[in-house]
Amino acid sequence: MKNNSRRGFMGKAFGAVAGVGAVASLYAMKRSWDPLPSVKAAGFTTLDMSQYKENELVTEKWRGKPIFVLKQTAEMVKKAEKNPKDLERLIKIGNDYFLVCLGLCTHLGCIPGYNPDEKSFLCACHGGMYDFTGEVTKAPPPRGLDIPPFKIDGDKLVLGEEGPEYKKMLENGITLKA
Amino acid sequence: MAHFTKAKNLHDWLNQRLAIDTLNRVLATEYWIPKNINFLWAMGMILAITFGLLLISGIFLLMYYQPNIDLAFDSVNYTIMQEVGYGWLWRHVHGVAASVVFLIIYIHMFTGIYYGSYKNGREMIWISGMLLFVAFSAEAFSGYMLPWGQMSYWAGMVITNLFAGGSLHADGLVEWIRGDYIPAQAFLNRFFMLHVLLIPLAIIGLIGLHFGALRIPHVNNQDGEEIDFDAEAKKYLAGDKANSKVIRFMNDFLAKDMMVVGIFLILFFYLVFYHYDFAMDPVNFDPANGLKTPAHIYPEWYFLWSYEILRPFSTDVGLIAFAFAQVIFFLLPFLDRSPNAVPASRRGLFKYWFWAMLIDMIILTAMGKVPPEGVFSAIGFYAAITFIGLWIILPFITKFEKKV
Ligand code: FES
Numbered sequence: 309m310k311n312n313s314r315r316g317f318m319g320k321a322f323g324a325v326a327g328v329g330a331v332a333s334l335y336a337m338k339r340s341w342d343p344l345p346s347v348k349a350a351g352f353t354t355l356d357m358s359q360y361k362e363n364e365l366v367t368e369k370w371r372g373k374p375i376f377v378l379k380q381t382a383e384m385v386k387k388a389e390k391n392p393k394d395l396e397r398l399i400k401i402g403n404d405y406f407l408v409c410l411g412l413c414t415h416l417g418c419i420p421g422y423n424p425d426e427k428s429f430l431c432a433c434h435g436g437m438y439d440f441t442g443e444v445t446k447a448p449p450p451r452g453l454d455i456p457p458f459k460i461d462g463d464k465l466v467l468g469e470e471g472p473e474y475k476k477m478l479e480n481g482i483t484l485k486a
Numbered sequence: 487m488a489h490f491t492k493a494k495n496l497h498d499w500l501n502q503r504l505a506i507d508t509l510n511r512v513l514a515t516e517y518w519i520p521k522n523i524n525f526l527w528a529m530g531m532i533l534a535i536t537f538g539l540l541l542i543s544g545i546f547l548l549m550y551y552q553p554n555i556d557l558a559f560d561s562v563n564y565t566i567m568q569e570v571g572y573g574w575l576w577r578h579v580h581g582v583a584a585s586v587v588f589l590i591i592y593i594h595m596f597t598g599i600y601y602g603s604y605k606n607g608r609e610m611i612w613i614s615g616m617l618l619f620v621a622f623s624a625e626a627f628s629g630y631m632l633p634w635g636q637m638s639y640w641a642g643m644v645i646t647n648l649f650a651g652g653s654l655h656a657d658g659l660v661e662w663i664r665g666d667y668i669p670a671q672a673f674l675n676r677f678f679m680l681h682v683l684l685i686p687l688a689i690i691g692l693i694g695l696h697f698g699a700l701r702i703p704h705v706n707n708q709d710g711e712e713i714d715f716d717a718e719a720k721k722y723l724a725g726d727k728a729n730s731k732v733i734r735f736m737n738d739f740l741a742k743d744m745m746v747v748g749i750f751l752i753l754f755f756y757l758v759f760y761h762y763d764f765a766m767d768p769v770n771f772d773p774a775n776g777l778k779t780p781a782h783i784y785p786e787w788y789f790l791w792s793y794e795i796l797r798p799f800s801t802d803v804g805l806i807a808f809a810f811a812q813v814i815f816f817l818l819p820f821l822d823r824s825p826n827a828v829p830a831s832r833r834g835l836f837k838y839w840f841w842a843m844l845i846d847m848i849i850l851t852a853m854g855k856v857p858p859e860g861v862f863s864a865i866g867f868y869a870a871i872t873f874i875g876l877w878i879i880l881p882f883i884t885k886f887e888k889k890v
Binding site: 338341342343344347367369371372373374411415416417418419432433434435447448449450484 | 778
């Protein structure tokens with residue numbers, strides 16, 4: 309009997325040590341799968357906003373992801389002004405308005421195509437559609453195209469840094485943290 | 487210690503140490519198989535052989551493949567296809583087998599469903615089989631990434647995005663799975679590891695479990711007859727082979743198995759040599775480009791049905807429906823409440839249920855391939871609803887089935 313409880317105690321003690329070791333190694337495994345620091349630090353992208361032409365979609369690259377830049381025409385801005393939510397999605401630099409967003413469908417991440425005549429985006433994967441401010445007009449995408457963190461710097465735009473205009477968009481629920 | 491005597495010959499030497507005679511008896515010569523089973527029961531052997539072909543061809547591909555985003559595409563499409571002697575053969579065998587293996591798995595599964603081979607003591611066979619199906623799916627998906635073509639890249643993008651859980655917006659989890667913001671080097675390396683090491687190990691373990699699960703309940707038969715294997719085996723061993731309902735696995739049944747396997751292999755190598763392209767998506771012959779999505783993204787044919795269940799709904803509902811489709815087959819032995827383990831044709835409403843399910847999955851597969859527009863969207867939507875509905879009614883229609 310005495311022997312038994314001694315074995316039982318040894319078993320439990322070993323179990324406890326092994327348990328701690330198992331949890332620790334699970335944590336190590338989890339951390340090994342994390343993105344590397346060099347990936348996380350993948351720099352900032354600066355865009356010169358004076359070079360874009362109206363109603364012409366340009367795809368830039370940030371953190372390996374495509375970024376859509378669409379300079380709005382006066383007519384588009386007027387249309388957006390009718391719906392304040394739409395205007396809030398646009399970034400104003402000087403007197404110009406831009407849509408700057410992640411070029412990845414918020415459904416499952418395909419790249420939507422832009423049709424300049426209809427001024428809308430179509431995601432061919434599952435038929436999702438967006439208007440020229442990146443707002444959804446046809447499901448399945450659950451929300452408008454996400455806007456990357458940005459900071460306005462004169463007529464330049466720094467992607468990856470969170471400026472006051474971006475923070476305001478987050479607060480107003482215009483975009484999710486991308 | 488066991489008692490060892492001086493061995494008379496090599497066989498005796500091995501037998502004393504490895505009990506090869508006992509093994510041979512338990513696994514082959516006295517492993518009893520019912521007589522009344524048709525060629526559909528040979529699918530298990532075909533799967534084992536196809537897995538062997540995948541393993542061997544994979545080993546040869548592994549020697550020249552480069553798991554690097556800048557080199558992967560050329561290592562497959564140039565080095566292996568053009569430079570390596572007979573490299574094309576391994577690639578075509580590997581590609582065709584990866585596709586055909588799913589065709590056989592589906593036949594194997596539907597054979598099991600038709601004959602009720604998941605019931606009354608055979609539940610573990612079914613569950614271990616479904617685990618194998620999941621493992622093969624993961625294996626196929628991770629392998630599809632490796633040539634780093636356009637479809638590889640975008641399939642990787644779309645499938646890993648599923649893990650964001652729709653409105654849960656778990657982007658951190660997606661980035662963790664990828665090891666980057668987008669599918670990139672870390673992603674390719676870890677999927678390479680999964681494809682060549684971890685998942686194959688799991689598959690081999692699961693094959694062991696699947697075979698083990700068969701050992702006690704034995705294989706079902708065409709009439710769903712409950713055979714007393716011990717009594718029938720005695721009859722056979724006593725020499726009354728004609729009246730015994732069972733035969734030896736080896737060599738009796740193996741002869742039939744091998745004939746079916748032989749026919750299969752002829753078809754298989756016909757595909758390898760003359761129609762290997764059916765297993766390869768033309769879009770995947772463009773190198774991966776993270777800034778351009780192909781017009782239509784669709785998975786390989788064997789995933790189309792579950793992809794189509796995801797597609798016609800809004801994101802969250804779609805994800806739930808998709809998750810439902812992934813797990814529901816596991817529950818089949820418990821959702822089918824009827825006591826009968828006989829062919830579907832001799833059962834009640836289940837007979838219609840079986841064919842409705844099969845046809846519905848074929849429709850889903852066809853709709854998954856076409857672009858999601860107009861009437862196709864509608865058909866896909868109703869087929870997805872039908873799929874879910876069929877599973878919901880299954881316990882009810884089987885509950886009232888009379889015992890046959
Ligand atoms: S990924 Fe765009 S609609 Fe599905």
